[in-house]
Amino acid sequence: MTLRVVQWSTGNVGKHTIAGVDARPDLELAGVWVSNPAKVGRDAGELAGLGRTLGVEATDDADALLALNPDCVVYTAMADDRLPDAIADLTRFLRAGVNVVSSGPVFLQYPDGVVPAGLTDPIRAAAAEGGASLWVNGIDPGFANDWMALTLTSLSERIDEVRCLEILDYSTYDNPTVLFDIMGFGKPIDDVPMLLQPGVLGIAWGSVVRQLAAGLDVELDAVEESFSRLPAPEAFDIPSGSIGEGTAAALRFEVRGMRGGRAVCVLEHITRLRPDLGPDWPQPTGQGGYRVVVTGEPNYTLDMTMLATDGDHNTAGLKATAMRLVNSVPAVVAAPPGLLTALDLPLVTGRGLVRP
Template sequence: MSTSESKRIVVWGTGYVGKMVIAEVVKHPGFELVGVGVSNPAKVGKDVGEICGLDPVGLAASDDLDALVALRPDALVHYGPTAQYADENIRVMSAFLRAGVDVCSTAMTPWVWPGMKQNPANWIDPITEACESGNASCFTTGIDPGFANDLFPLTLMGLCGEVRSVRASELLDYTSYEGDYEDEMGIGRSPDFTPLLEIPDLLIMAWGATVPMIASAAGIELDDITTTWEKWVTPTERKTAKGVINPGEVAAIRFTINGIFQGRTVVQLEHVNRIGLDAAPDWPAGSQDDVYRVDIEGSPSISQETAFRFTDGSGRDAAAAGCLATGMRALNAVPAVNALPSGWVTALDLPLIPGVGTMR
């Protein structure tokens, strides 16, 4: 542990999220950036400031995993790739955990709830063993799955005497989104194309971890988890950041992941992702554009919408704001994760994290 009040951290990953977080870290009094790990050979040896569009920070990016572990930081804050690259994520995180360094990550979102039965053993066992070996802790978060459908609904449920159902929704326009939505979600594909996430088991594993988490937090065990999937085909051409979606192709999708208890849906995750705000006009939308929404039917019933925005004149969109919030959730959790016993950490283990040092 650091002897100063600030936490010494290594950041792994200088992609979209990592760059934004590093820009916050270098001016944050609560954290000292002592190392940055990258997997792209073209970035190795470059000043981290140059990589992130900042002034030089006097720290070179490295792909030397052993050297970064040897820095003995208080935590690795890991912004690696998705679970599609599970082996590489496990390799990096395990090395730090075995050395006694706690890990806070946004990469392996099925680990938001490690006990989810869809998590394969070869994803879980190496981290469990590394935590035990190094007496370290591993926390994974995201926005969805993540705090938009664990922290938000669970906090609001604590205001109720009875909760008959809780739904957490992502209601986003993907026009400016540059991630892989063609193969994963079928957006921009023919309606007869079956995207990966339309397969129920894959959808539950990739996006559904917070459904059994919420049930567990409420003291029940679900009888089943089901899914639904709908597609909306555009009659007109739609321009996106990735190109053009032609008439007759999918321009909006809506899916749900449903936690069933005693014959009824008690926990539901819902996604409505559109290309253009006018797409799928009959499907749910927020009172603002691009929001995360929680609806609780109970005593009392509660509705909450959360919008992420930049108001600094940078022109960055709502998706970028949500990505920064995701990264900062992992970073700001470091002191709390350091204070917990070793092993897996979930949102249910963390105290309130108000963001010490953010007001300055």
């Protein structure tokens, strides 16, 4: 059975999801939505950089796309700085009976205990009304700290702590809004950007530690957060802009799920704009990636490194988020209606992606 998919946005992740849909024999690209008028009428293959046409023209007509009655929308539009609009989009799709896999808002990957029920109840109601499902995921929050981590714990006799780390150089990550406005890089070190406002880390990545705890049958007492930042020793440039001397150039933060006065589930990010910053912080394997450390009996450390064919680990991370969503479309379409988490889905594989 071929499932018909509409791609919603063609940015850093969306262009890769188009390629991913095209790569799967059980999926058909039925339509593409774009916000940029300059992209309207352009072929999806061109927007995805495939070097060939796919016969699907991009449009900004949302009603026309929903009238196609697709089986699923792959939603990769920016959500961090437009939460009400993103939630309204997702609710609309669900109410129309269209399943959704989405890269955000990230707290929806496991919202219970993270955001008020008043925020998620309308989404669940729309899913029930339309008989459709929503699944929010990616690489982080997502695979690197749900299935990757929880699968490793299946080898444990005793678990004291599960720690999920992202250790990456973000200098080649081409998203100025995220880097400068949301994460605060290139800004005075005493400025507090959106990401580091009190409670924001706990909302964005509290879903990670809450889901890990649920997968381990642990009831958390509290979720705590902390961060530290390092200044640039001198001015330097990255593709997205300039980093002035003394401005923020490295960030380390933790979100800790607490039980009995100690951390049991931890999400930690080490983000640098140059590899020489924070030499005493955890160092990456290869160009960077994700690490799971399970402390207990035995102790385990699992590293996942990433590298795309263009030689960039950040491209690989974007592709990982895209394919985590695309490859899960059949499972989400088959799932009962509702707001799904990684704990609700069966094993998802790259079915159909091995070619002669």
